Amino acid sequence: MSRPFPPPPFKIGDLVIDPPILQAPMAGFTNAAFRQMVRDYGGSGLIATEMVNARGFAWMDEHAEEHPDRLWGVAEEARPLAVQIWDNDPQTMAKVGRRLVEEYRVSVVDINFGCPVRQVTEKAHSGSYLLRTPQRMFEIISKLVEACSPTPVTAKIRLGCSPESINCNDVAKVVEEAGAAALTVHGRTAKDMFRGHADWDRISEIKGHLKNIPLIGNGDLDSAEKVVHAFKTYDVDGVMIARACLGRPWLFSQAAAALRGDPVPPDPTLAEQRDCMLRHYQLVVDRFGEEKGTVLMRKYACCYAQGKHGARYFRTNVARVNTAEEFHRVVEEYFPSFSNEEVKAMS
Incomplete structure (x- = not known):
């Protein structure tokens, strides 16, 4: 199917x-x-937080504890900004959604119905587990929409719980009927986790089952x-970039340039990537x-080195750092200095 190009902006509610x-x-x-690194490069029309456990947030709120680390920066940073929350209780979700709207002034409240991790699904009966019970999804979304109005509420789902139980078309109708302002679909099932390839034909098919909200x-x-x-x-209004942007926050600006028909900026030099x-x-x-x-930065550092010549040696060493001095020393000694292409050209 040939689609209009370049794609126009779209709306989530009035945003x-x-x-x-x-x-x-x-x-x-x-x-x-x-998120700040992504903003520095530009190119993303909507930035989102980590997913926040609504039940944990509510408990902290009731006990006058500091709000979750995952809400670090949310109150002060630039807009638009989406906060994603998860749980299976409509009342808890509505309560937390209202706090996010009133206290944090977020642009969008997103509901996670897509996480396939066992701790969220089997243990907490949340995330992609809820794809088994569309009626429960309806109750959660409708309660949140009412609590957060006029701030838009969106939902993120997978194709289904397993390849044998794909129900994304029916779920999409439920999401829209419950009042959500947009639907994001990851093109795998929960059982797939991140294996194989995303099925964009399935994603595109969902558009025909939506009346007004963007896909x-x-x-x-x-x-x-x-x-x-x-x-x-494919028949989509927007796209969402996930794992590929970890260690590559400039990917959004490259994609945005390509959509405008402008020359795609090259990747930053390795020295610039190191400085980033x-x-x-x-x-x-x-x-x-x-x-x-x-300690928190170890995993990010590994992402920045991924796919580069010598990345394995860098990962091995940066995984052990505990101080700023150790971190800077490892970066100076082991962060890749040559791309794979440069190494091939030299050999």
């Missing part, structure tokens, strides 16, 4: 998403420091070229202190 490229909420990664596709978008292909080929990582590190340390911040 204009321009460019129509969203940054996915990712547990353990999309904290305030990472956002998610899965395997790891280059500007793939973002362009998704818009030209060090700025990211400083933001994390400023919030959590040297010890905790250094």
Whole structure:
């Protein structure tokens, strides 16, 4: 199917998403420091937090505890900004959604119906587990929509719980009927986790089952070229980039340029990527202190090195750092200095 190109901005409620490229909420990664790195490069029409456990938030609120670390930066940072929450109780979700709207002034409240991790699904009966019970999803969404009005509520789902129980078309109708302002679909089932390839044909098919709300596709978008292909080929209003942007916060600006028809900016040089990582590190340390911040940064540092020549040696060494001095020394000694292409050219 040939689609109009370039894709126009779309709306989530009254919020204009321009460019129509969203940054996915990712547990353990999309904290305030990472979001700032994405903003520095630009190109994302909507940025999202990590997913927040609504029940844990409510407990902290009732006991006058500090709100979750995953809400670090939310009150002060630039808008638009989406906060994603999860739980299976409509009342708890509505209560937390209202607090996010009133106290944090968020732009969008997103509901996670897609997480496939066992701790969320089998233990908490939340995330993608709820795809088994569309009526429960309806109750959660409708309660949140009422509590958060006029702030829009959105939902993120997978194709189904397993390849044998794909029900995304029916779930999409429920999501819209409950009052959600947009639907994001990851093109795998919960059972698939992140294996195999996202099924964009299935995602595109869902559009015919929606009446008015926009459809956002998610899965395997790891280059500007793939973002362009998704818009030209599939019936989606927006796309969401997830794992591919970890260690590559400039990916959004590259994709946005491609959608405009402008030359796609090249990846930053390895020296520039290293400097980007060090700025990211400083933001994390400023919030959590040297010890905790250094430990937290290990996983991000591995992402920045991924796919580069010598990445394995860097990962092995950065996984052991505990202080700023150790972190900077490992970066200086082991962060890749040559791309794989440069190494091939030299051999």
